[in-house]
Amino acid sequence: xxxxxxxxxxxxxxxxxxxxxxxxxxxxxxxxxxxxxxxxxxxxxxxxxxxxxxxxxxxxxxxxxxxxxxxxxxxxxxxxxxxxxxxxxxxxxxxxxxxxxxxxxxxxxxxxxxxxxxxxxxxxxxxxxxxxxxxxxxxxxxxxxxxxxxxxxxxxxxxxxxxxxxxxxxxxxxxxxxxxxxxxxxxxxxxxxxxxxxxxxxxxxxxxxxxxxxxxxxxxxxxxxxxxxxxxxxxxxxxxxxxxxxxxxxxxxxxxxxxxxxxxxxxxxxxxxxxxxxxxxxxxxxxxxxxxxxxxxxxxxxxxxxxxxxxxxxxxxxxxxxxxxxxxxxxxxxxxxxxxxxxxxxxxxxxxxxxxxxxxxxxxxxxxxxxxxxxxxxxxxxxxxxxxxxxxxxxxxxxxx
Amino acid sequence: xxxxxxxxxxxxxxxxxxxxxxxxxxxxxxxxxxxxxxxxxxxxxxxxxxxxxxxxxxxxxxxxxxxxxxxxxxxxxxxxxxxxxxxxxxxxxxxxxxxxxxxxxxxxxxxxxxxxxxxxxxxxxxxxxxxxxxxxxxxxxxxx
Numbered sequence: 001x002x003x004x005x006x007x008x009x010x011x012x013x014x015x016x017x018x019x020x021x022x023x024x025x026x027x028x029x030x031x032x033x034x035x036x037x038x039x040x041x042x043x044x045x046x047x048x049x050x051x052x053x054x055x056x057x058x059x060x061x062x063x064x065x066x067x068x069x070x071x072x073x074x075x076x077x078x079x080x081x082x083x084x085x086x087x088x089x090x091x092x093x094x095x096x097x098x099x100x101x102x103x104x105x106x107x108x109x110x111x112x113x114x115x116x117x118x119x120x121x122x123x124x125x126x127x128x129x130x131x132x133x134x135x136x137x138x139x140x141x142x143x144x145x146x147x148x149x150x151x152x153x154x155x156x157x158x159x160x161x162x163x164x165x166x167x168x169x170x171x172x173x174x175x176x177x178x179x180x181x182x183x184x185x186x187x188x189x190x191x192x193x194x195x196x197x198x199x200x201x202x203x204x205x206x207x208x209x210x211x212x213x214x215x216x217x218x219x220x221x222x223x224x225x226x227x228x229x230x231x232x233x234x235x236x237x238x239x240x241x242x243x244x245x246x247x248x249x250x251x252x253x254x255x256x257x258x259x260x261x262x263x264x265x266x267x268x269x270x271x272x273x274x275x276x277x278x279x280x281x282x283x284x285x286x287x288x289x290x291x292x293x294x295x296x297x298x299x300x301x302x303x304x305x306x307x308x309x310x311x312x313x314x315x316x317x318x319x320x321x322x323x324x325x326x327x328x329x330x331x332x333x334x335x336x337x338x339x340x341x342x343x344x345x346x347x348x349x350x351x352x353x354x355x356x357x358x359x360x361x362x363x364x365x366x367x368x369x370x371x372x373x374x375x376x377x378x379x380x381x382x383x384x385x386x387x388x389x390x391x392x393x394x395x396x397x398x399x400x401x
Numbered sequence: 402x403x404x405x406x407x408x409x410x411x412x413x414x415x416x417x418x419x420x421x422x423x424x425x426x427x428x429x430x431x432x433x434x435x436x437x438x439x440x441x442x443x444x445x446x447x448x449x450x451x452x453x454x455x456x457x458x459x460x461x462x463x464x465x466x467x468x469x470x471x472x473x474x475x476x477x478x479x480x481x482x483x484x485x486x487x488x489x490x491x492x493x494x495x496x497x498x499x500x501x502x503x504x505x506x507x508x509x510x511x512x513x514x515x516x517x518x519x520x521x522x523x524x525x526x527x528x529x530x531x532x533x534x535x536x537x538x539x540x541x542x543x544x545x
Binding site: 370 | 415
């Protein structure tokens with residue numbers, strides 16, 4: 001598969017860094033943006049610059065139409081009705097919204113929340129805070145040698161005290177895919193809900209929230225070829241309906257008296273204040289861009305690239321993968337070359353990778369590491385770029401001999 | 402290999418990164434501070450044995466990249482036996498030096514720490530090089 005036509009849509013790919021052609025392999029941190037997203041954001045700022053759901057004038061109507069169309073686009077993307085799509089500032093705020101608003105209404109002293117040892121800090125710390133506030137326990141399901149959630153051990157943690165299970169769809173370090181449907185069945189059988197952090201999944205896997213069987217699904221725009229500062233919380237209508245507001249303000253109220261207010265139906269109840277209008281419209285454009293691609297061809301290309309990357313890394317002496325990545329990325333430790341130094345050396349070859357703990361300190365500790373290097377793919381990457389990565393890693397090793 | 406990379410990873414830095422000196426526990430330490438770089442997970446704990454106005458011994462423990470660990474090793478070497486006022490001046494000079502424009506002259510008083518000249522071209526890595534300097538400032542009562 002030749003991604004040349006796909007690449008042409010991404011202006012950021014067409015640049016040099018440190019005199020080398022950019023090889024962008026940090027898509028797990030943030031993805032590049034196609035021209036259609038940039039144009040949509042520019043139009044929202046340059047022309048349709050009204051506020052949404054407020055004015056009767058032309059600019060407000062144009063902005064409102066584009067905003068509502070984006071909600072529909074995102075809803076279709078994950079096979080959900082639009083009134084179950086809450087726009088937030090990103091995955092982190094989506095999860096905090098549930099931990100705070102749902103937690104306030106539903107977590108009682110002595111209750112428990114179950115998370116896993118591979119979670120990104122954004123699906124761990126909000127639960128630590130909510131549990132501490134509510135007097136609930138946070139239980140952690142372990143991760144196996146391959147970097148997968150130990151589902152049997154997770155099941156053993158489920159009892160009548162557990163109200164919520166929180167798992168990542170795709171691990172941002174191990175690159176493993178959680179068996180979400182199976183975990184949903186287990187959680188529901190125990191009377192608990194399931195929240196899925198889909199930040200690393202949506203750019204790589206088709207997501208049908210009904211088929212997954214979860215209750216909440218959170219993701220970010222900027223890891224999905226959209227703008228930063230915008231994200232999505234999907235929640236089942238009856239659950240969103242039962243939740244109190246998270247933040248108060250304009251837009252989320254039906255009627256306000258000086259000492260009290262009635263709140264609107266979801267999703268508006270959870271969207272206080274003027275939203276990130278251009279961001280939402282840009283996210284809508286990103287989803288439209290993806291949905292217009294040949295998704296089967298994209299998936300086949302990504303899968304071939306990932307296999308090539310794993311094979312190339314396996315050939316490097318002293319390189320140890322973190323877990324056994326199943327898609328999209330590979331995090332690794334290279335003996336004798338600290339990840340930060342490796343990333344600096346690769347950068348000078350024009351190659352962008354991530355180094356550090358990738359906001360997953362506990363998972364690194366699980367594998368006896370404090371940090372790793374991570375190369376993460378998007379559909380616009382090429383086989384040649386994988387070869388450049390491998391060659392650059394080999395040269396970096398020479399520096400440290 | 403890129404010239405800037407060669408400048409950054411000079412032999413002495415690689416050597417001290419891979420075989421750090423003054424590494425490990427320091428019995429009888431009178432001063433201690435731990436600093437983290439949460440962005441990359443680097444961590445340095447610097448310990449000093451101060452008697453009167455002199456540093457009798459210096460040691461560090463930590464983990465992280467070559468730059469943070471090599472800087473800790475090289476600085477602990479220099480601190481050992483130094484007068485506390487001289488040590489403060491050296492640490493301040495080193496911290497300022499790392500942020501100077503690339504190509505500026507390397508002050509002689511830095512000694513082996515002058516090997517960090519290359520990091521002046523790598524802005525995102527300067528906090529790695531100065532992590533131990535921050536630990537020194539905190540350990541000796543500065544705000545850092």
